[in-house]
Amino acid sequence: MTEHSAVGKSVIRLDALEKVTGKARYCIDMKLPGMLYGKVLRSPYAHARITSIDTSKAENMPGVKAVITGKDVPEKRFGAAVFDQHMLARSVVRYIGDPVAAVAADTLDNAEKALELIEVEYEEMPGIFDIDEAWQTDPPAVVHTDLPKYELGKFPPPRLVPERPNVCNYRTLRHGDVEKGFKEADLIIENRFTTTRINHCAFEIHVCIAQAESDGGLTIWAGRQSIFLAKQYLCNAFDLPPSKVRIIASYYIGGGFGSKVTLYTEPIAAMLALKTGKPVRLAFTREEMFHSGGSRVPFVIYIKDGVKKDGTLVAREMRMLLGMGGYSGSGPLITRNTIYGLASTYKVPNVKMDSYAVYTNEPIVTSFRGFGTSQPVWAIESQMDIIAEKLGMDAAELRRKNLLKEGDINATGEIVHSIGVGECLDKVAEFIEWGKKPKEGNHWKRGKGVSLGNKYSMAPTTAVAIVKVQEDGTIEVRESADEMGQGCITVMGQIAAEEFKVSMDKIKVVWGDTAITPYLSRGSTSQRSTFNVGNAVRLACQDAKRQLFEIASEKLGVSPEDMDTGDGKIYVKANPSKAINITELFTAERGLLPGEFGNYVEKTGEVIGRGIWVTRAAPSDPDTAQIPADAAQKGERLVGFYGYAASAVEVLVNTETGEVKIEKFGAASDVGFPLNTKMCEQQVEGAAGMGVGSALWEGVLLDEGRVLNPNFRDYKMTTALNMPKMENFKSFLISAPHKDGPYGAKGTGETQITSTAPAIASAIYNAVGARIKDLPITREKILKALKEKRKG
């Protein structure tokens, strides 16, 4: 193994000092001179037609600078994948919270008061609140009757299903012959699993400041993930060329978890800024975050597995219905991405999957940590447990038997590479003493469960990084991955420190401004930053070093390829004592002041290195989602890489109250190579904790589309108190190095969450014999199941 100086270590975060001293700045802290405050009037109806809007009173209110409604916004709709949304509703509202009008005023109070003066009349329409019903060919209500033709480039439109009017995207995977597979099976297990809508609960709410520029362009300060994507969305929404939109997120983001990819505040704030000519700030309330800021997509999953007596999987068929709510956001992409969770981990020779994005009149959804994988994995892993029980096999053993191995071909036709899932399983199983029967209790019953998980990282990514070496030998890295707390700027800094073999105090990272930091086709989503941007940073460092070596060549008397760098010096590889300080390469021969007489040669004030990294996606068949064999042979993949995880838990279940306590938790993630050990562990811990919430209590409660718990009193998040004691929680970092990853690293952050809920469900079943197939597994559901069990 290579000796590393800066990566593979628990380096202190670059943002640590600013964060602990309270100096860290977030978008929510920003104010611009002359700034106005925006507020949005929202629909109180889940489905209704707007019959009239009277804004005159609001317009005449002192302090109000602009009032806009659907008639002011572009005719063209926008969206992350399907263009189904006007910035403000033009005739029909489709969920409770749908934006109807917006105001900009001198103070937030005045903006709020002005909303009350806007008079809107609605004609209520029947709504639809059930995903299965909405999916039907003759649903009781149709949410969108005029879906636009998909317009982005030559890209194939989301596949509509003409006979199912609420479906806005339909994706398939076909591998082998699933009917033949079921015929070969000794056992067929069929189940329906569901997951509910959960909220990201990022501590910083959605907020932006929009400013109209004198060239007709827009500058948006936003607390966002994926600045270049935001730029693209806004260019589409406002018909502006890319050079006229600038997105700035060059501060810290108070948590993303996928919630800050889609646009919520930005188009409306931009409309108000264009109308007033002033900067306009638009911030959501916590309540708005719950109904209008996106949540995780609820799934209904029908799964049917065929298996041999010895446990060998022979066929798997899944139908997934994804509840979009009133508009699709990034939902249609999730339909596609369900494929990845299904295709990895297990070798299944015959696979058939159909995945549908379905509109309802419920609040909108968006991307969420584990994007399109947590839900199918929840169904698959629960099935594995049920199958093991039916076959009388150990649940861990059944999994081991069916694992994909390095070099295998998975259901999408990819050749499997870097799969550390078996080692993950071994570690966590050992930690909870899997196989050893838990102690019996009284009304607190003990149980154990294991589960595997996986999370792809989306493949097509172009990442550019710039590295600037300054006169004092400091290295500045410019990159466009977002710092949402996950620590990506620290990792980018570590890579630069590693490449230059300097300490971290020599490193500065600049991020988050489409005008300043270089192109990144996607931001910090799909756990891709370390892999893609990390590679770009590494290449940029190498480019900068090459230039430094060239400058040093004359002084050291050797050619650039015979040099290396470390500790701020450039030295001759064969004779490291022959060295020159990097700072001297910037120094004029007779001083710093140019123009003075003397043998003065000015070199340069800074060296700028550039790195471009492209992760390609292999071409795939739109009907089967498979890539051609020759592409696979060339090493091409549909995804960038797969991360793998395992969770093993021991729980206590109170048979009288339904309460579940996590007694012991082993969490393992295959990260390829941990560039920052501590931060990787924290990702594993954080994702495990979020998984516990999704398993046991988190859920946005709805009553005909109305959110009943849009606050942190009624919506329960996991806290440290809900997790096992420190000695009973252990995170394991597994390294199955990826050939293309920087130092072998893949990415992490999302992987662990996918394995958590099924492990907990299995442990609950193991403890009390109640198999709950609907997340979250609340006390009520457990008690109800126990009651039914006692009855049955």
Add this chain to the structure above:
Amino acid sequence: MTEHSAVGKSVIRLDALEKVTGKARYCIDMKLPGMLYGKVLRSPYAHARITSIDTSKAENMPGVKAVITGKDVPEKRFGAAVFDQHMLARSVVRYIGDPVAAVAADTLDNAEKALELIEVEYEEMPGIFDIDEAWQTDPPAVVHTDLPKYELGKFPPPRLVPERPNVCNYRTLRHGDVEKGFKEADLIIENRFTTTRINHCAFEIHVCIAQAESDGGLTIWAGRQSIFLAKQYLCNAFDLPPSKVRIIASYYIGGGFGSKVTLYTEPIAAMLALKTGKPVRLAFTREEMFHSGGSRVPFVIYIKDGVKKDGTLVAREMRMLLGMGGYSGSGPLITRNTIYGLASTYKVPNVKMDSYAVYTNEPIVTSFRGFGTSQPVWAIESQMDIIAEKLGMDAAELRRKNLLKEGDINATGEIVHSIGVGECLDKVAEFIEWGKKPKEGNHWKRGKGVSLGNKYSMAPTTAVAIVKVQEDGTIEVRESADEMGQGCITVMGQIAAEEFKVSMDKIKVVWGDTAITPYLSRGSTSQRSTFNVGNAVRLACQDAKRQLFEIASEKLGVSPEDMDTGDGKIYVKANPSKAINITELFTAERGLLPGEFGNYVEKTGEVIGRGIWVTRAAPSDPDTAQIPADAAQKGERLVGFYGYAASAVEVLVNTETGEVKIEKFGAASDVGFPLNTKMCEQQVEGAAGMGVGSALWEGVLLDEGRVLNPNFRDYKMTTALNMPKMENFKSFLISAPHKDGPYGAKGTGETQITSTAPAIASAIYNAVGARIKDLPITREKILKALKEKRKG
């Protein structure tokens, strides 16, 4: 001649729309949240010792956040060339206006009030206010008794003259044998010429906002020329590494003319920001601009010329005394730069020059349009007139006879290249019908005068430019030359438009931020931007084009070198109809949304080109200022290039009031090649107008170091009303292309001013026979001279 599409034309300025609509932003418009206001308490004495300072009352005043005095500032002194100044005086004050204390308060009113509460006691010392006296070996007062050792790198310190205690720099030029020359001469003419202190009168006063960063660094928003130089000065002043200081001037600058190179507000604002932890704004009043914001260096010039009967110059000896005021600022550099004005234009075989920077107790000086050249040229050109008269020769003919020619070797040993001065002279002489006797008047006498001028551009410069091609085919140029109204961003944009053969609306220029825009060893000083930064932009465009051609290579099926670009297309040179739109190079093969199935290949979101241009200065002998012959043969020069100019004026002089009217004015500048014709003409016009002021009325009036006219009522600037009618003013652009300039361009902006005052002086002499050798030639001086003439 090459066909150009964007350069060589009067393209509309990129800042035109913002400026005429009032949307243009300047540093003076900036406000930051929580910003404090700084004010400076200044010495009322020209020379005194501070015996006590009591700040307690000011500190206790409500609203006051900090009060600092000399004891709070670094022990180490700072300066542009000689480290002779503390940020606030520590014990001795050296001019009326010397900063003694500073406050930061919540409002400007409170800051001003707080100044009144600071109690300072002084012990007055004798001052010195005469440059000749100050230069003596035993002057009546010594301004600095403890000049520090010069510390910047290995750079030779300014040459002190131990027996002359007020001299802080001494520079020489030696060429041939001047004594031998005088022996060969038929006529020797000796005179003393002087120039006074004039003010830049930039409409935007000195202003900055300083902010202390949590990493211990400083960010300074400043209305400045030369951001990287400001960074270097502040790093020196605060002992900070370059990576910890950021200078932002990414807005328009309300005029510079040299006044915004040295630091005035920045170190004090930075001290206050460090002390308060808040952003601190420090803006000068107009009065402060006059005594503490720098003015043009007053010169005393002793000149002795030896000439043959036929007019051939054989020897020239000059001694120049430069009045620095209390601190030297950039004055010591001017001592050196007097060489350039002397070495160009005329072929003089024997030259001796001695130039001294001399402290007095007068207000401070700094760089000014024509840096170190206007003053020697004033003396030299006046001498040429006097010589012509003595020899009975035509003044233009005498000049033509002695001109340097392409390929000649000048006094510094450089081989002359790109010298268009003869053509300049021809044009302006023709315009005023030189040689044709002016009409006689009554008490309004007519006279004509011609003069030549020149201005070097300092050689050692490293300029880096970045060019970003965006998805919509727009070209963004990032460069660090300053936009002070001279139009440099437009010129950089034109170069990019030329290289890409696109219209100007496809161009965006980003400038003025040391953290964002690339390195430039000097900013927009020494008329160097077009030459140096222009070349860097051109190289960056070529780098970006190369990358685009590489991407296009596959699609067009030819190799990159067989392509060219124009109108947003890349085409095959041999078959221009075979072309592809640049925008298509950024588009994925099957659409913009990555990750979707299909034959998706993502290219890139932007292409970044990089250009580095270095203008070397040849090594020169510190004792003679000459470069070695072998360096000259290799084409090396001491300067980047020389611009040349000629002025020809016809004046009316009122013999009763002394009033002078400029009746006709021909102004010609050799610009190498005018990249923007209109803007070059405007530079010629502006410099001519400024020259008229310096010739006739501009002067900072002093009474023992106290400025008597620190406002625009008492200090007269030239306005349009002082210039001839439009049809009687003509600017000529002469093109002697420079082999290294972009498209042959040199630079302009400074050149014309050097030739103006001597032409006006000659015309006045021609009109009324009064030869004034002391600028400005005020009515009083003319009347006095006429009176003496009548007497004598």
